[in-house]
Amino acid sequence: MYQVEKAKISDVPQIHKLINGFAEKSMMLARPLSDIYEGLRDFFVIRDGDKVIACAALAIAWEDLAEIRSVAVVEDMQNKGVGAILVQACIKEAKDLGIKTVFCFTYRPKFFREQGFVDIDKMELPRKVWTDCFRCPKFPNCDEIALVYKA
Numbered sequence: 283m284y285q286v287e288k289a290k291i292s293d294v295p296q297i298h299k300l301i302n303g304f305a306e307k308s309m310m311l312a313r314p315l316s317d318i319y320e321g322l323r324d325f326f327v328i329r330d331g332d333k334v335i336a337c338a339a340l341a342i343a344w345e346d347l348a349e350i351r352s353v354a355v356v357e358d359m360q361n362k363g364v365g366a367i368l369v370q371a372c373i374k375e376a377k378d379l380g381i382k383t384v385f386c387f388t389y390r391p392k393f394f395r396e397q398g399f400v401d402i403d404k405m406e407l408p409r410k411v412w413t414d415c416f417r418c419p420k421f422p423n424c425d426e427i428a429l430v431y432k433a
């Protein structure tokens with residue numbers, strides 16, 4: 283069984299490399315190193331020894347709303363339930379914090395549907411969630427799918 287842990291400062295370079303490796307393949311959005319350092323407390327990781335093999339973050343958007351973002355699993359560990367474990371850790375943290383709604387933007391909607399998320403029109407989400415979108419090179423022509431989970 284894989285152990286989910288909160289990320290440590292020493293994990294940041296590996297998290298950055300993992301996320302941006304998938305971003306280079308247009309599978310997720312890139313994250314600057316500075317964003318990962320600033321949002322480090324949002325991140326969960328799974329390690330194999332000292333190596334980060336997967337990560338995910340729960341970013342609080344408002345009193346009743348949080349986003350799961352930057353879900354990434356090294357390629358040789360995909361389809362083994364590792365990503366699902368991280369998503370469930372994020373959902374549990376949201377519930378523990380009293381947050382009722384968790385959303386995500388993704389290119390992999392099937393994965394999130396399997397975790398209990400349902401599709402939602404992006405425009406139904408409050409404008410507050412678009413903060414990062416304004417810095418995205420794809421804005422305003424976002425091609426990610428929005429999904430929501432009601433805790």
